[in-house]
Amino acid sequence: xxxxxxxxxxxxxxxxxxxxxxxxxxxxxxxxxxxxxxxxxxxxxxxxxxxxxxxxxxxxxx
Numbered sequence: 001x002x003x004x005x006x007x008x009x010x011x012x013x014x015x016x017x018x019x020x021x022x023x024x025x026x027x028x029x030x031x032x033x034x035x036x037x038x039x040x041x042x043x044x045x046x047x048x049x050x051x052x053x054x055x056x057x058x059x060x061x062x
Contacts, residue, residue: 005049013042 020035022028 002049002052005045009042009045009049012038012045016040016042 016035016038018035019038020032023031023033023035
């Protein structure tokens, strides 16, 4: 597990949530969409790290 990658994903998720919320408040569809896109990117980064962790676990058991 890469702490740096996980931290990057958390930061991107927070950034996306803030941007989406600002889009909601200002009525900016562009900001809402970009904010949700950043949250999706963060989820993908977390999934990648989860897969790497599981692969490492499987290799260590073999």
